[in-house]
Amino acid sequence: MKSVWIVFLVVGVLVGLYTYKVSASERVIYNNEFLNEKMMESENMNSEVTGMKGSVVRGNLALPDNPNKDLIFDKDKLEDLYLAGGCFWGLEAYMTRVYGVYDVTSGYANGDTENPSYEDLIYRNSGHAETVHIKYDPERVDMETLLAYYLKVVDPTSLNNQGNDRGTQYRTGIYYTDESQVARIEKVLSEEQSKYDKAIVIEVEKLEHYYLAEEYHQDYLEKNPNGYCHIDLNEVKETLIDPSDYTKPSEESIKSMLTDLQFRVTQEDGTEPSFNNKYWDNKKAGIYVDIVTGEPLFSSKDKYKSGTGWPSFVKPISEDVVTLRKDFKLFSPRVEVRSRVGDSHLGHVFEDGPSDRGGLRYCMNSASMKFIALEEMDEMGYGHLKHLVE
Numbered sequence: 001m002k003s004v005w006i007v008f009l010v011v012g013v014l015v016g017l018y019t020y021k022v023s024a025s026e027r028v029i030y031n032n033e034f035l036n037e038k039m040m041e042s043e044n045m046n047s048e049v050t051g052m053k054g055s056v057v058r059g060n061l062a063l064p065d066n067p068n069k070d071l072i073f074d075k076d077k078l079e080d081l082y083l084a085g086g087c088f089w090g091l092e093a094y095m096t097r098v099y100g101v102y103d104v105t106s107g108y109a110n111g112d113t114e115n116p117s118y119e120d121l122i123y124r125n126s127g128h129a130e131t132v133h134i135k136y137d138p139e140r141v142d143m144e145t146l147l148a149y150y151l152k153v154v155d156p157t158s159l160n161n162q163g164n165d166r167g168t169q170y171r172t173g174i175y176y177t178d179e180s181q182v183a184r185i186e187k188v189l190s191e192e193q194s195k196y197d198k199a200i201v202i203e204v205e206k207l208e209h210y211y212l213a214e215e216y217h218q219d220y221l222e223k224n225p226n227g228y229c230h231i232d233l234n235e236v237k238e239t240l241i242d243p244s245d246y247t248k249p250s251e252e253s254i255k256s257m258l259t260d261l262q263f264r265v266t267q268e269d270g271t272e273p274s275f276n277n278k279y280w281d282n283k284k285a286g287i288y289v290d291i292v293t294g295e296p297l298f299s300s301k302d303k304y305k306s307g308t309g310w311p312s313f314v315k316p317i318s319e320d321v322v323t324l325r326k327d328f329k330l331f332s333p334r335v336e337v338r339s340r341v342g343d344s345h346l347g348h349v350f351e352d353g354p355s356d357r358g359g360l361r362y363c364m365n366s367a368s369m370k371f372i373a374l375e376e377m378d379e380m381g382y383g384h385l386k387h388l389v390e
Contacts, residue, residue: 063225064233066097067387071140073102079138081146082109082207084129084173085154086162090229092132093221097236098149099387100141105133106213106220109175115211121169129173133210140384143181147174147188148240153231156189157198163230175207239318239388246295246341254292262291265367266344269329269336274309277366282311285389286373287382288364292342297321297369298362299388304354310347311364314357317388324349337362344368 085091088106096104108116111128120126136146154162160171174185185204193200212218221227248254255263264270274280279288288298288311298313306312316322320340327336327348337346346368353361372380374389 063093063221064097064237067099068096068101073137075102077137077139078102078135079143080177081134081136081143082131082173082175082177082210083134083146083150084109084131084171084175085150085231086130086165086170086172087228087230088130088132088213088217089220089227090231090233091150091153092219093229094153094231094233094236095132095134095146095149097233098136098141098146100137100139100384101146102135102137104135106217107131107133107210108169108213109210110173110205110208114209118214118217122167125168128169128211129171130169130213131173131175131210143184144188144242145240147185148242149236150174151188151192152235152238154202156192156200156202157196159201165230172202174202174204175210176204177207239385241296241318241321243295243320243341246290246293248293248342258291259367262367265365266292266342266346269345270365271347272310272365272367277310279311279366279369279371280309282371284371284373286371286377287317287385287389288369288371289382290339290342290344290346291368291370292344293339294370295321295339295341296382296385297339297346298364299385300374301389302357304357306353306361306363308361308363311366311369312353313362313364314353314360316362317385322346337364339368 083091083095092104092106095101108121108126108128109131111121111126113120113124113126113128116126116128121128121130134146154172156172158172160166160168162170162172174189176182176185182204189200189202189204216223221229221233249257251267254267258266261270261272265272282300282303285300287296287300289296296317298311299317302313302315302317304312304314323338323340323343325336325338327334334348334350337349338344339346345365347362347364350361350363351359353359372382374386377383377386377389
């Protein structure tokens, strides 16, 4: 009898070790229903557990909207980009939601064997990286912007480790198909390196091969919205505006291009009259840009009637396009808002905005901005931002 119990004990230990080896943290999934049941148990606490950059486990949250859902694409004009950044489930769902992306698939790139399976990566050291293939419209989004979104959700200094996932299959990589892409990729990474003390370890290599992953990996989070994801998908909601697309003219040029009121407000920190300015009551759909540089600042979707007589917004298009400074010109301190590239005085931000929309009121001067109507955005070079207005 004693020997029987010993046998049961040994078998139990072996089963435990095997279960650990194929645990969810390793993402070797032979029973997806079991994994998602366990994930939902933790997600029923309505939580989102956040760790290091690129380490988020989703918790009972809806997937962000896809701005590309109703767009029409010319398939003959699409371009390709291949990115590795840890578990491809999350990266696929994330990149799918970048405006201008037509389609994203999950697969295996640059390994040592042909036609690998998922188990080949995990057990047989096939050398492939979990990779997503992005097909995008370069007239709506460029490669640099895609890389900027990618770099928001990976730790570029971490080798073979993103979030909870460890192993060479989870390495970071940018795989090009055209030599002309190399200099552009290296420029982006060089600029990114200035943000880190540690060296960036993203491999930049020519795409040798890309094999589509098994069907259950494709659109995984669409099929399993409560499934495992190592990144914060909400990062895709922030619009990225490249400052290098805009230039501040010389002072002489600024004087010649602006009216006296526009110059006094933007360059001399002036304030225009309330209820007697161009946009305080503008209800048209479109965006507001810096009158000096043309850099996008605000969307009509975020404009509201504050009753102050100046155009008011709950937020800028992106936090990056404005800078905030303490202003002590009046009896009580205020927070001044200036444009990023042009350094134009725009107005002030107050904490008396709509509570259900963040509680902020960006009180702007019409004289600091130019309004681009929705129907003019394509012609004026802002078509890539139409999804922020429509």
